[in-house]
Amino acid sequence: MLSAQDAFQLILETVKPAPSEQRSLFDAWHCVLAEGTVSDLNIPPFDKALMDGFAVNSADFQNGKTTLQIQETIFAGSVPTISLQAGQTSQIMTGAPLPEGADAVVQIEHCQIDEAARSVKIDTGPVSPGKNMLPQSSVLKEGSPVLAAGTVLRPQEIGALAETGSPSVRVRRAPTVAILATGDELVAPEESPQPGQIRNSNEVMLHAQILQADAIPQPLGIARDERNQLRSKIQEGLKSDFLLLSGGVSAGERDLVPSELEQAGVKQVFHKVNLKPGKPLWFGVLERADGDPCYIFGLPGNPVSSMVCFELFVKTAIRQFMGFPAPRPRALQARLSDDFHSSGNRPTYQPAQLEWEAGEAVVSPLKTMGSADLHSTVQANSVALFSTGNQHYQAGLNIDVFLW
Numbered sequence: 001m002l003s004a005q006d007a008f009q010l011i012l013e014t015v016k017p018a019p020s021e022q023r024s025l026f027d028a029w030h031c032v033l034a035e036g037t038v039s040d041l042n043i044p045p046f047d048k049a050l051m052d053g054f055a056v057n058s059a060d061f062q063n064g065k066t067t068l069q070i071q072e073t074i075f076a077g078s079v080p081t082i083s084l085q086a087g088q089t090s091q092i093m094t095g096a097p098l099p100e101g102a103d104a105v106v107q108i109e110h111c112q113i114d115e116a117a118r119s120v121k122i123d124t125g126p127v128s129p130g131k132n133m134l135p136q137s138s139v140l141k142e143g144s145p146v147l148a149a150g151t152v153l154r155p156q157e158i159g160a161l162a163e164t165g166s167p168s169v170r171v172r173r174a175p176t177v178a179i180l181a182t183g184d185e186l187v188a189p190e191e192s193p194q195p196g197q198i199r200n201s202n203e204v205m206l207h208a209q210i211l212q213a214d215a216i217p218q219p220l221g222i223a224r225d226e227r228n229q230l231r232s233k234i235q236e237g238l239k240s241d242f243l244l245l246s247g248g249v250s251a252g253e254r255d256l257v258p259s260e261l262e263q264a265g266v267k268q269v270f271h272k273v274n275l276k277p278g279k280p281l282w283f284g285v286l287e288r289a290d291g292d293p294c295y296i297f298g299l300p301g302n303p304v305s306s307m308v309c310f311e312l313f314v315k316t317a318i319r320q321f322m323g324f325p326a327p328r329p330r331a332l333q334a335r336l337s338d339d340f341h342s343s344g345n346r347p348t349y350q351p352a353q354l355e356w357e358a359g360e361a362v363v364s365p366l367k368t369m370g371s372a373d374l375h376s377t378v379q380a381n382s383v384a385l386f387s388t389g390n391q392h393y394q395a396g397l398n399i400d401v402f403l404w
């Protein structure tokens with residue numbers, strides 16, 4: 001059976017990064033830059049005061065103290081009108097441009113102002129050039145690169161783009177992701193299940209996971225385990241960038257999903273992955289007539305399987321589509337809190353609680369009744385990975401954990 005690593009590889013080889021689009025910085029959070037940007041100005045654009053006080057020339061402080069004649073007051077947003085000569089100063093506010101002839105700022109707290117004489121006495125010892133000021137273009141020069149293509153936009157990158165004259169940027173667009181829950185046993189969450197029925201929890205859960213992955217969910221409701229209805233709902237879903245089907249992918253007599261996808265012209269990339277939960281995972285691609293592909297995942301119906309397969313595989317595909325530089329899930333090494341026994345016949349992703357103790361990641365696997373036990377994931381903030389077979393893991397051992 002295909003390993004999870006091989007499944008990641010096949011997903012990355014199949015999913016092509018989306019075309020780019022222009023977006024305002026207000027809509028760009030967590031998008032990936034499709035093109036690099038350069039600064040349209042020097043940062044800072046002028047020698048800038050970093051304190052409220054007096055703009056001075058350090059040469060006036062040869063004796064460590066001095067009395068200077070006040071010329072004007074320079075506020076942030078204005079420009080100085082007087083060049084300083086020896087023995088002169090101007091009052092200045094944080095963020096304002098230094099006047100010519102000044103090379104430092106002395107904080108207002110260290111100045112004794114004589115209003116009548118329009119002078120200021122400063123007795124704080126020598127002042128070094130550059131004190132309390134940021135020289136023009138010391139952070140960034142006009143025309144120099146700000147961010148490279150492939151950068152994921154966090155709040156600080158968005159601020160830096162605004163500062164450097166990129167109010168909108170080219171980013172890879174987020175995919176639309178259709179959700180189709182399948183099964184005769186399903187009823188809507190607002191209904192009371194009759195004997196043999198269960199509530200459709202996967203649809204809303206996937207909807208939330210898609211939002212969390214910065215993509216656009218398109219719920220299609222429930223398709224019954226009946227070919228005509230399944231076929232028409234699949235056709236609807238194939239118009240999106242991604243189609244996620246929940247249920248109907250294992251070996252049951254009404255597990256119609258793989259054959260109906262094949263019927264719709266979808267090319268299977270893989271079916272079944274060696275992991276627990278999530279073994280029956282199905283992945284394929286449809287090359288649509290309009291030239292844009294649709295990527296299809298058949299997620300196992302068991303809620304924990306569905307959730308784990310989304311976090312590991314669907315998210316990888318969405319990140320690849322959005323141009324993320326490292327789309328695979330990233331494992332964290334954490335110390336096992338207690339002895340743990342694992343006996344899975346496949347590599348097992350166990351719901352777990354990860355905590356930080358004195359700066360160290362410590363993980364406690366949670367008790368679970370298996371892939372139908374969604375409740376065990378409510379206490380979990382991660383999954384811990386255990387390998388195949390009867391294995392005893394001693395407390396203190398470092399293991400791989402995936403946060404979610």
Ligand SMILES: Nc1nc2c(c(=O)[nH]1)N[C@H]1C(S)=C(S)[C@@H](COP(=O)(O)OP(=O)(O)OC[C@H]3O[C@@H](n4cnc5c(N)ncnc54)[C@H](O)[C@@H]3O)O[C@H]1N2
Binds near residue numbers: 372
């Ligand atoms: N003979 C075999 N049987 C099964 C195998 C196998 O290899 N051979 N694999 C098992 C594994 S592992 C899993 S996981 C499940 C996955 O089955 P399906 O994807 O075909 O899903 P269903 O049979 O439709 O449903 C499984 C389970 O999940 C519940 N379910 C389905 N949809 C939803 C939903 N939208 N919300 C909440 N719960 C849902 C459904 O009622 C079933 O209880 O197959 C094993 N069987």
Ligand code: MOO
Binds near residue numbers: 278305
């Ligand atoms: O792989 Mo299934 O997801 O064990 O329950």
